[in-house]
Amino acid sequence: MAEPRPGLVLLFQRRFLAARPLSSLPWPELEQSLRTAPGSALLADILHEHESTAAEPLDELYEALADVLKEEEGSTHCYKSYLLPSGDSVSLCESTALVCGGTTGLLTWEAALLLAQWALQHPGLFRGRTVLELGSGIGFTGIAICKTCQPRTFIFSDCHPRVLRQLGENIQLNGFTPEPDVAWSTQTEPQGQEVPGQNCQTPKVIVAELDWGSVTEKQLLALRADVVIAADVVYDPEIILALVGMLQKLSTSRAGRKAPEVFIASTIRNPDTHQLFQAELGKAGIRWQVIPAHSSCNFLYDVQPDVTILQLFI
Structure with missing residues (x-):
């Protein structure tokens, strides 16, 4: 499966390291890149399943990343x-x-x-x-x-x-x-x-x-x-x-x-x-x-x- 284009990976890297809100990450661009990239048919099918359940694409990924990245309770x-x-x-x-x-x-x-x-x-x-x-x-x-x-x-x-x-x-x-x-x-x-x-x-x-x-x-x-x-x-x-x-x-x-x-x-x-x-x-x-x-x-x-x-x- 082809990887997302390097520029898109850099955008994710920059925003992730700067602890930007998950909503600011370029999810739509990633989705479009994966849909159009050769060999990404499986991911396209997975995204289609998300859409068929009326859920926003990548909701589960948002939640998983949020669990990983969230700070300890009370951290300032x-x-x-x-x-x-x-x-x-x-x-x-x-x-x-x-x-x-x-x-x-x-x-x-x-x-x-x-x-x-x-x-x-x-x-x-x-x-x-x-x-x-x-x-x-x-x-x-x-x-x-x-x-x-x-x-x-x-x-x-x-x-x-x-x-x-x-x-x-x-x-x-x-x-x-x-x-x-x-x-x-x-x-x-x-x-x-x-x-x-x-x-x-x-x-x-x-x-x-x-x-x-x-x-x-x-x-x-x-x-x-x-x-x-x-x-x-x-x-x-x-x-x-x-x-x-x-x-x-x-x-x-x-x-x-x-x-x-x-x-x-x-x-x-x-x-x-x-x-x-x-x-x-x-x-x-x-x-x-x-x-x-x-x-x-x-x-x-x-x-x-x-x-x-x-x-x-x-």
Whole structure:
């Protein structure tokens, strides 16, 4: 019996490893492939029997897979793997709940997936440079960049203790060893000299606790960021002022260095919130432009969200 076409197998593999809902797997395409493939007459007969009993095709397979894949009662976390174009993967421990421990930062959001795909299409922006990620969450975007784009240094940052703990575990799960969160927050002199374009097979990885409201210009200067990225950080009007204020500190903490390139990806759930962000950027004198991004993403398998990537000029 002929096997389903390789592309279809890859679709199943990607969605299965990313722990997507069973309903999102391409069952109709599989059924059609098996019906038309040479030597699949037996499977066609089986499917016909399912249909003759008024049952949905593959219902039993749905149920069997659900029994195998379902988590233990009371479990709040699961492991997901996202396949990269390079053939490598990003494996993460994620929360199964949208809000866990008082934070939404313990699972991977859509803008992080799309920002990662955009970054992987523009590796030269990150190669040999120091990258600061704001609101890293559990780490998908940064880990994907570290595995694919060869940054010199990647600084993951967040402010929630539980998120930082899970972030550190996920970074180690993917083969990186974060340097101790020593005195980046008390450094008074920048450390090291960045070499643009330097080939870095294994980037230096740092996890930093960074509160946008309290971080100082001196602390930001010590990070020496060449590129600043963030995903899904524009979702609450209450944090927009702190975010814009922190971006202003970045713009004035250069000490003669070139301003970092800044890219922020956002899922537009509430247009008013996104417009507020743009308005506050204007008040702060920060120009922005929309970066074209592909409408589809290899890491997303359900409805494609309305995600925009802004480049900020600070």
